[in-house]
Amino acid sequence: MLGECLYLVFTLNSTIELFVNRLDSVESVLPYEYTAFDFCSEKTMKRPSENLGQVLFGERIEPSPYKFEFKKPAMCQKVCTRTYNNNPSDKAKLDFLKKGMLLNYQHHWIVDNMPVTWCYDVEDGQKFCNPGFPIGCYVTEAGQPKDACVVNSNFNEKDTFYIFNHVDITIHYHIVEHEQLGARLVAAKIEPKRYWITIYLISGLDVDNNPDCSGGPKFLKNKQTGAFEIPYTYSVSFVVNKNIRWASRWDYILESMPHTNIQWFSIMNSLVIVLFLSGMVAMIMLRTLHKDIARYNQMDSVNNLTREELDAQEEFGWKLVHGDVFRPPRKGMLLSVFLGSGTQIFIMTFVTLFFACLGFLSPANRGALMTCAVVLWVLLGTPAGYVAARLYKSFGGEKWKTNVLLTAFLCPGVVFADFFVMNLILWGEGSSAAMPFGTLVAILALWFCISVPLTFIGAYFGFKKAAIEHPVRTNQIPRQIPEQSFYTRPFPGIIMGGILPFGCIFIQLFFILNSIWSHQMYYMFGFLFLVFIILVITCSEATILLCYFHLCAEDYHWQWRSFLTSGFTAVYFLVYAIHYFFSKLQITGLASTILYFGYTMIMALIFFLFTGTIGFFACFWFVTKIYSVVKVD
Structure with a gap:
């Protein structure tokens, strides 16, 4: 029933079921199940099955007692009555309900896989539809x-809670053309004006037999x-709504998301700037490198120069370190493991992102994005093991068992350990985001039974294949690196290298963090994929440019530096996440x-491996290319 692939056609006697999801808040990272707040619940029906992504995101969809028949209006229908006495159990339930109102927890209801939206007027006569x-x-x-108390002037009693215990639901539908009596639901809304008029909390009034929803809002004193x-x-x-097509019934929600126009303008502006800067970097890189190559190759055609003059012309830049540029780096084991995990990510x-751009992972397909990511990560153990093993062998490493074990367990183990600690906190707080024990075992089974064996298979083929052949030979004695200027030292170069990549993502990063922590829908996967390519x-x-400058300064330690230069973008991401926490949330x-900083550290680690791997392979291609084009023997 919650699937989007098959639509439902409702007839006159069809029963429309309303499902409830977890409750969340922008003031708390802890989501809770619907029943945690002692609302009316449906215990006779079986809850819908959830996929892996929904469980990981903490979604808990349950059936509700709100049921009605198609095209049969209902007025002030009673669902249930909750009574709170002076015993400790009832006081605890009421206190938890008060806490939920203090932290502005939001309902999330679902009708025919659509979120029941709360639409209200904002500035400039526009409407904003919130899926909760x-x-x-x-x-x-x-x-x-x-x-929400600011929208009604009648909510003026001091130190008072107002419970929204009545809802006016409006179902929008259109008639199916090939079925005279059938219809499809295209929207489910809560009308703001009617909603506020009919909200009420009553004390000591018997409404079991004759409920009355015409009264104004009554209240619950905090100390009552x-x-x-x-x-x-x-x-x-x-x-009946003929303007909304069934295929585009989510559009009215997405189009009314806040700052949508600003987001489009900012992304386009960012893309233009990044493309311009990238073009400049590429032009400078190609022109400078072309001059160096032409300068060196010119020596082969000059026959009237003395040996001293030839040696003098040969003494320049990156040519001097050709015998050391492919020298194995320090901590080659760790670098190869990072590169294997980064390739997997x-x-x-x-x-x-490619499947998301095609529409397979839209918000209507709940949990599909996370499910796809987890399944792909599990199945991509083979390239991770292959890359790590091949590079480690090229670095001259011989401890292949240690290499494959670290590739299979180091980075995934750090992520799982952080996630497990966060899960313990969620368990302790009774949050619905806490992963059930069975799902935890399933994740471990996917890791140990699928990902680890695939990593071993990839490592087997990586070690079996011959080591990567370099275009130049490595000298036995390392060349002494001259004293470097401030700008060519490792740390300043690494810090500068992450600025430009971060500049092309920080706008998208703001909206991604909003979707995660402010519970807003993210749907602009096309732009996200474009930003991914530009990143x-x-x-x-940026990494190639800095690598070239360091080689010209006769510093041939480019392997770790290239990884850390682009990987330092993750440090800027972490700093921005800290700023976002204190300024926006x-x-x-x-x-x-x-929980916020625990999950942020996971994202920063994944981003570090991802960007660092890009920088390393870009520099590896660049160094291999220039030393194979130029004759250095």
Whole structure:
């Protein structure tokens, strides 16, 4: 029923089921299941099955008692009544409900796989449709309304909670052309004006037999004592809408996302700047390198120069280090392991974004994006093992068992250990985002039973194949590196190398972080894929440029430097994530703070391996190319 691949055609007697998802908040990283707040629940129906991505994202879809028949309007239908007495259990439930209103937790309901949207007016006469609505709001002791309480002037009682226990649902549909009695649902909304008029919280009033939704909003004092009853009711109406096609029924939600126009303009502006800078880097690189190659090759055609003059002309730049440029780096084992894991992440990201651009991983296909990424990562163990083994063999390494074990367990183990600690915190807080034990075992089974064997297979073929042949021989005695200027020293060069790649992603990074932590839908995968391509190009060009400068300064240690130069973009990402936390988010609580930075560290590590691998292979291609074109023997 929740699948998007097969649409449902509703007839007159069809029952429309409303499903409920987890509740989340922009002020807390901890999502909770619908039943955690003691709302009306449906215990007789079986909850829909969830894919791996939904479980990892903490989605918990459950059936609800809100059921109605197609084209049969209903007014003020009672769902259930929750009674809270003075016993400790009821007080704890009521306190948890108050906490949810203080932190502005949001409902997320689903009808025919569509989010039930709460649309309200914003500035300039525009409407904003939010795929969720708050469970309530709070007016402070100073009389300052918070969150949703600001939209109604009647919410003016100090130190008071207002529970939104009544909803007016409007179902939009259109008639199916080839079926006279059939219809498809194209939107499910909560009308703002009617919603606010019919919200109420009552105390001591019997509405079991004759519910009345015409009263104004009543309230629950924060320090009020005694028994309380909260009746939950709903009204539903149906509207024919011929303007929304079924295939584009999500568009009205996506088009009303905040700052959409700003996002398009900023991305285009960023793309133009990055393309211009990349063109400049490429032009400078090609022209400078062309002069060096022409200068050296000119010596072969000059016959009237003395030996001293030839030696003097030969003494320049990167030509001097041709006997050391392919010398194995220090810590070659660790570098090869990082490059193997980075290759795995790069291919996974490319394929996932490609499928997302084709529409297979849209927001309507819940959990598909994460499921695709995890499955691809598991199946890409073979290229990870192959790249790590091949490079390690080229570095002169002989401990192949250690290499393959580190490739299979080091980086994935660090990510899993961080994720497991975060999961323990979620378990302790009772959050719905906590991964069930069975899913945890399934993840470990995918890792140990599929990814690790594939890594061993890739490493077997990598070690079996001959080592990479270099265009020049390596001298037995290392050349002494002269004293470097400030700009050609390793650390300043690494810091400068990450600026340009970060400049092409920080705008997209803002909206990606918004989708993760501010619970906004992200759907611009086409632009994201374009930024991904530009990031690859920019990392490659910036790293090649700095690599060339270091070789001209007679510093031949380019392997680690190329990896760290583009990989340093992840440090800028981490700094930006810290800035985003303190400037954009309203997250409170120690657990939420630890979770934010714990998950951010995972993303930073993955981004470090991804960008570092791009920089290394770009420089590897560049160094191999220039020393094979120029005769250096």
